[in-house]
Amino acid sequence: MNMRHGRYLFILTFLLPPVGIYAIYMLSPYVQAIYISMTDWSGLTAAQTFIGFDNYVEMWNDDQLHKALWNNLILVLVVPVLTLLLGLFFASMLNVGGRSRGGAVTGVRGSSIYKVVYFFPQVLSVAIIGIVFKYVFAPENAGGILNRVLGAVGLDGLQRLWLAEPDYLIWIIVLVMTWSFVGFYVVLFSAAMQAIPRDIYEAALLDGSSRLTTFRKVTVPLVWDTVQVGWVYMAIQAMDGFATVHIMLGINGGVQGAGDVLGVAMYREAFAEADFGYAAAIGVLMLVLTMVAAILFMRGLRRERVELA
Amino acid sequence: MSSSIERTPAAAGTDRRAFLQRLAITGVALGPGGAFLASCATGGGDDADDEASEAPSGDVSDDNPLGIPTDQPIEVYIFDGGFGDEYATELHQPIFNEKWPDIQIDHHAAVDIGAELQARFVAGDPPDFINNSGDGQMDPGQLVSDGLLADLTPLFDAPSWDDPNVTVRDTLLPGTVESGTRDGKPYVLNYAFTVFGLWFNQTLMDENGWPVPTTWQEMMDVCADIAATGIAPWVYQGVTAPRYMNWPLLSMATKLAGPEILVAIDNLEPGAWGHEAVMESAAAIRSLAENGYFLPGVEGMEFRDAQGLWARGQAVFCPSGSWLENEEADAIAENPTFQLAMMPDPLLSPDSVMPLETVRATAGEPYVVPADAKNPLGGMEYMRAMLSMEGARGFTERVTSLTSVAGSSEGVQIEAPGLASAQAALQAAGDNVVNWFYPSWYGTMENPGIDQATGALLRAELTVDQWVEQCEAVATEIREDDSIVKQNREG
Numbered sequence: 001m002n003m004r005h006g007r008y009l010f011i012l013t014f015l016l017p018p019v020g021i022y023a024i025y026m027l028s029p030y031v032q033a034i035y036i037s038m039t040d041w042s043g044l045t046a047a048q049t050f051i052g053f054d055n056y057v058e059m060w061n062d063d064q065l066h067k068a069l070w071n072n073l074i075l076v077l078v079v080p081v082l083t084l085l086l087g088l089f090f091a092s093m094l095n096v097g098g099r100s101r102g103g104a105v106t107g108v109r110g111s112s113i114y115k116v117v118y119f120f121p122q123v124l125s126v127a128i129i130g131i132v133f134k135y136v137f138a139p140e141n142a143g144g145i146l147n148r149v150l151g152a153v154g155l156d157g158l159q160r161l162w163l164a165e166p167d168y169l170i171w172i173i174v175l176v177m178t179w180s181f182v183g184f185y186v187v188l189f190s191a192a193m194q195a196i197p198r199d200i201y202e203a204a205l206l207d208g209s210s211r212l213t214t215f216r217k218v219t220v221p222l223v224w225d226t227v228q229v230g231w232v233y234m235a236i237q238a239m240d241g242f243a244t245v246h247i248m249l250g251i252n253g254g255v256q257g258a259g260d261v262l263g264v265a266m267y268r269e270a271f272a273e274a275d276f277g278y279a280a281a282i283g284v285l286m287l288v289l290t291m292v293a294a295i296l297f298m299r300g301l302r303r304e305r306v307e308l309a
Numbered sequence: 310m311s312s313s314i315e316r317t318p319a320a321a322g323t324d325r326r327a328f329l330q331r332l333a334i335t336g337v338a339l340g341p342g343g344a345f346l347a348s349c350a351t352g353g354g355d356d357a358d359d360e361a362s363e364a365p366s367g368d369v370s371d372d373n374p375l376g377i378p379t380d381q382p383i384e385v386y387i388f389d390g391g392f393g394d395e396y397a398t399e400l401h402q403p404i405f406n407e408k409w410p411d412i413q414i415d416h417h418a419a420v421d422i423g424a425e426l427q428a429r430f431v432a433g434d435p436p437d438f439i440n441n442s443g444d445g446q447m448d449p450g451q452l453v454s455d456g457l458l459a460d461l462t463p464l465f466d467a468p469s470w471d472d473p474n475v476t477v478r479d480t481l482l483p484g485t486v487e488s489g490t491r492d493g494k495p496y497v498l499n500y501a502f503t504v505f506g507l508w509f510n511q512t513l514m515d516e517n518g519w520p521v522p523t524t525w526q527e528m529m530d531v532c533a534d535i536a537a538t539g540i541a542p543w544v545y546q547g548v549t550a551p552r553y554m555n556w557p558l559l560s561m562a563t564k565l566a567g568p569e570i571l572v573a574i575d576n577l578e579p580g581a582w583g584h585e586a587v588m589e590s591a592a593a594i595r596s597l598a599e600n601g602y603f604l605p606g607v608e609g610m611e612f613r614d615a616q617g618l619w620a621r622g623q624a625v626f627c628p629s630g631s632w633l634e635n636e637e638a639d640a641i642a643e644n645p646t647f648q649l650a651m652m653p654d655p656l657l658s659p660d661s662v663m664p665l666e667t668v669r670a671t672a673g674e675p676y677v678v679p680a681d682a683k684n685p686l687g688g689m690e691y692m693r694a695m696l697s698m699e700g701a702r703g704f705t706e707r708v709t710s711l712t713s714v715a716g717s718s719e720g721v722q723i724e725a726p727g728l729a730s731a732q733a734a735l736q737a738a739g740d741n742v743v744n745w746f747y748p749s750w751y752g753t754m755e756n757p758g759i760d761q762a763t764g765a766l767l768r769a770e771l772t773v774d775q776w777v778e779q780c781e782a783v784a785t786e787i788r789e790d791d792s793i794v795k796q797n798r799e800g
Contacts, residue, residue, distance in 0.1 A: 040792070044430045044447065045455045139606025141623070142614040161609030164548050164768070252757040255548060255764065271423060273753060274451035275792075 030287065037280035043270060048277070055281035065282070068253065068260040071170045075177070075241055075261065076293055080234035082178045084227060087185025090118060092215050094186065095193045096201055115190065118183040126180065130247030133176045137162035137248075169249060169259030176244055181237070185230055192223040221303070228301040232294050239290045242267065262286050366686055374467045375686050375693070382413035383687040384436035386426065388443045391635055392501075392674070392708040394418035400703040405694040412687065421445035430457055435679035438688035441497075442675055448752060449497055449675060454794045458496040459678040464689040465495060470697035477696055484744055485672040485713040491750075491796060498692050499672030500704075502711040503630040504651065504731040505556050506668055510625050511648040511726070513540065519625075521652050523665055525561070525593050528655050532602045535625055542602040544624035547610035551764035552748075552755055553628045554594060556669060558763070560654040562590040563743050564663040571745045575798050577788040582780035589657055591766060591773045598769040608768050616640070620647065630673075634727035635709050650730040653738070667741040668734055672713040711735070750796045751787050758783035 037055055039048035059065055094111040108114075121129065138144035139161055140151065147159045162168055196219070204214050220227070242263030245253060251268050253260025262282060270279035369376035385402075387394040394416075402414050417436070419425045423445035429435045430447075435457075441447055452458050465478040465486055478486055482502060489497030514521065519535065522528040532542035546553045563571055566586035573581035581587075597603060604624045607615050619627045620640035627633070634641065634649060641647055653668050676695075678688035694700060701717035704710070709725045711718050711732060723729040735742070748755035762779035765771045771779065787793060 042451050042455055043427060044451060044457055046431055046433050134611070137609075138611065138614065139609040141604070141606050141618065142610045144606075144609075161606060164609035250549065252761075256761050257757060271445075272448075274448040 033280045033283050033287075036277055037284050039277045041276045041280075042274045043276035044274065051277070055278050058278060059281055059285065064257050064260060065262075065265055067257060068262050068265045071173075071259065071261050072239055072241070072289070074170055075174065075238035076235050078174050079177050079181075079238045080231045082174070083181045083185055083234050084230055086178065086182045087189050087230070088215075088220065088223075088227070090114070090182070090186045091189035091193055092219050095190055096214065096219065115186065118186045120183065121180045122184045124180075126243040127247055129176065129180050130244055133172075134163070134248050137172060163249070164255055166254070166256045166258030169254045173241065173244055173248065173259060173261075176248065177238065177241065180244075181234065188226060188230060189223055192226040193219060196222050224301075224303050228298065228303075231301055232297045235293050235297055236290055239286060239293060262289075365684060371473065374473075375463060375690050377409075377412075377686040377690045378684065379409065380411060381684045381687060382415055383438060383684055383691055384415040384417070384682075385438045385688075385691065386417045386419060386422065386436045386440060388422050388440040388446075389418040389420050390443045391632060392710065396704050396707050400707065401691070401695050401700050404697060404700050405691055408694070409690075414691075419445075423447045430679070430681075433681050435682055437678065437682040437684045438691050439677050439679065440675070441677050446675075449677070450491065450750060450752070450794060452677070453491045453496050457680055459680045459682070459685045459689070461489070461495045461498060461678065461689065461692075463686075464498070464692055467689075467693060470693050470700075477693060480696060480714055482672065482713050482715050484670075484742065487798075488672045488744070488746070488749070489675065492794070496677065498676045498696075499674060500676055500695065500712055501672065501674035502670060502713045502735075503632065503673045504668055504670045504711070504735050505560070505630045506628075506651045506653050506731070506734060507557060508627045508629055508633050508649055508651050508727065510619070510622060511650040512646050513622060513625055522655050524656050524659070529596070529600075532597070532600070536600075536602060540622070541604035541607075541624040543597055543626045544604040544607055544615050544619045545628060545767065546612035547607055547615040548764070549610075549612035550756075550760065551767050552760035553612075554767055555755075555759060555763050557628050557654045558590045558594050559587070559745060560667075560669050560743070561593065561657050562586040563669075564654065564661045564665070564667050565589065565657045567662045568743050571743060572798055574784075575745055575747045575750070575796075577747075577784050577795070579781070579785070579788075582784060583777045586657075588773050588777060591776055593657060595766055595769060595773060595776075598767055603767070608764075620649075622647070631710065631728060631731040634725055649727045651727060651734055653734055663741055663743075666734070666737045666739070667743060668738045669744055670735055670738070670742045671744045674710075746796070746798060751793060754783055754787045758786075 036048065038050060038052055040051050040054075041048040094107040094114055096107065135143050136145045138147075140147040140159070144162075146162070150156065150158050160168070162172060200218060200222075201214065204218050209217070240263050241261045245259055245261050245264050246267065248254075249259040249264075251264065251272055253264050253268075262285065266279045266282040266286065269275050269282060365378040365381055366376045367373060367378045373379070385397065387397045397418075398416055402416065405414065406412070415436075417425075420443065422439065422441055422443055425445075426435060426439065427447065430452075441449065441452075449458075465476065467477055469475050469477050469480045472480075485499055485502075486495050488499045489495050491497075509521070513519075517534075517538065519531050520527065522531050535542040545551060559571065559574075562584070563586075566584065570581070570584050570586055573584070604615065604618060610618075616627065616629075616633065616637050617640045618624060620637040621643065631651070641649070653666055656665055676692060678685050678692070682688060695704075696714055698714065698717060701712040701714035702721055704712050705718050705721050705723075709723075709728050711728070718732055723732060759780055762771070762776055762783065765779075766773070766776045788795075
């Protein structure tokens with residue numbers, strides 16, 4: 001009995017600080033945000049007036065917010081798929097894609113260099129990536145790299161005013177986000193693939209399987225755990241997308257607000273429109289959607305675990 | 310990692326006891342944890358009410374017309390942006406301290422004013438004097454409607470720093486006090502004076518013998534000549550701020566039909582944007598796009614890139630305010646022969662009601678005193694010092710901007726060509742100075758509202774009728790939004 005009491009006290013004492021910090025800095029803001037979303041706080045006064053669900057009703061009728069939601073949906077569906085496919089492809093090329101030299105399974109030539117170079121985008125801060133890509137997509141006479149390259153290659157017809165076309169904006173964001181995250185997944189999947197015993201590959205090779213078949217039937221099932229985790233992580237990143245959109249398209253989400261996302265809408269409502277209550281309501285929406293997306297993906301991507309040994 | 314752990318079922322009695330113990334522990338843990346939640350963002354309301362104390366004051370005298378406490382420090386926050394903050398530390402604060410040597414000025418400069426001061430407003434502890442400007446500007450309309458700013462009437466009614474027989478109000482250019490007034494009371498001091506117009510590359514115009522256009526027909530002729538040489542006649546602030554083109558649009562419409570149309574627009578009257586003068590002006594602006602007179606690719610450019618190309622001789626005309634010269638100082642310095650000058654917007658037709666010299670000019674660069682400041686009267690006295698002739702003249706000399714103090718730029722050697730021509734234009738305009746207020750009253754109406762509509766007009770994606778429709782829709786949205794406090798002007 002004494003041992004039991006002593007043990008609980010011991011656990012309690014050591015749990016209290018981290019749980020306390022978690023409660024103050026993680027849980028408490030969420031609870032406060034839910035409360036603030038039911039007020040009309042401007043963010044400047046000391047007191048708030050309770051207004052119930054008015055902010056949520058306003059959200060329901062807000063066309064610009066629907067645009068932002070739609071853009072987030074595109075990001076959540078497209079970016080993880082694109083990033084993971086490319087990540088898997090590059091990782092398998094770098095680890096098991098080389099022509100077999102004397103039966104050994106290796107990556108393509110120069111894979112050690114590629115591994116380092118692919119990771120560079122992750123090292124750059126998102127602010128730098130945003131500004132650099134702004135200049136990639138700028139008009140030719142303002143330093144636009146893409147248009148200049150197209151012109152140099154003779155593809156003048158494909159030149160556009162990229163950031164001035166409302167329809168292109170979200171796809172430009174998809175491209176930039178994919179570019180910045182592929183490297184991370186190349187490294188992640190490379191590590192996962194290293195854990196696969198080489199004899200499985202050699203057995204597959206002996207059985208005459210092509211590179212594509214090996215990829216589909218051997219590599220992917222064995223790294224699926226990592227793919228699932230990566231997918232959920234990318235989906236959460238895509239629900240956010242604030243930094244990239246804010247830097248490349250501005251606080252209004254670009255021309256006619258066509259590139260708006262929920263994160264930018266929340267920032268704009270809080271700081272440009274001095275309406276913290278509405279911004280908090282958008283924040284609560286983001287919380288709910290991100291959790292739903294995470295749970296859905298985790299459930300939907302579950303596979304039977306394959307024992308390796 | 311994957312195998313499941315066999316759990317031996319515990320005896321029923323021990324199970325229940327363990328459960329209850331865990332419940333008790335959780336309760337104990339949450340209790341003090343809950344106390345931590347007292348430090349909330351949302352918990353500040355009660356404190357503010359308790360401390361409704363009197364602002365400190367001293368004796369009112371001839372020397373101390375505002376009655377400031379002579380021993381209390383003043384906390385000053387300056388926006389560190391286009392004007393920097395040296396005008397405060399090296400000019401205004403010495404002027405102030407010459408009169409009040411015992412008062413300490415606690416000077417701060419910040420790039421993001423909102424980020425630094427928002428939390429202080431919420432905590433009820435703002436500084437005494439704020440230069441509320443820049444990207445992080447706190448919405449002035451919201452500050453006023455939340456009752457967070459002090460009424461500056463005592464300042465404007467007080468005698469001026471240099472001449473006790475003249476009130477501060479009377480030393481200012483007309484329109485200055487009004488530009489900072491909401492709900493009939495002045496809350497914001499707008500210190501700098503900006504002249505708006507078309508800024509052009511004087512060097513190119515002289516070299517090629519192009520005349521400065523006074524009517525729109527002359528403008529189109531000049532543009533054709535310019536375009537023939539391969540230079541772009543016009544540029545605007547790209548995808549970032551097409552709203553800059555609204556300024557010549559509304560100016561030209563005002564010269565055609567008179568300043569009443571601006572009153573209608575500011576008062577959000579239905580159909581204000583559909584006035585024939587506005588439509589004629591919009592058609593004129595659109596014809597620039599139709600004839601390809603804009604710099605190629607400008608619709609996709611960042612505004613600094615567009616202005617930079619103008620400063621480097623790729624385009625001739627650029628709409629802006631008198632800050633342009635300072636903003637593009639680096640690009641201008643690259644070419645020592647580059648001379649910029651300002652022209653008033655051309656007349657749309659000979660039956661224009663107002664003369665060519667009419668300009669839009671307004672006081673800008675806002676300074677406020679928070680209502681909950683520890684020493685608001687001290688903040689107002691600091692403003693009084695800034696509004697002295699020495700302070701205003703020094704400001705003009707240092708940051709190449711006019712101030713709203715009348716006569717402050719007389720006798721100042723203005724070397725900068727742009728500012729010199731702006732000052733000349735302002736003098737030539739005389740009483741014909743117009744202004745419109747809706748962008749400062751309803752920030753989102755201008756940006757993104759009208760901004761996006763004009764952007765589409767400039768890309769020739771909208772006809773003039775469609776542009777009018779969109780502007781009307783934006784005005785209607787603001788008019789019908791009850792959460793926005795409406796302002797009104799008589800004329």
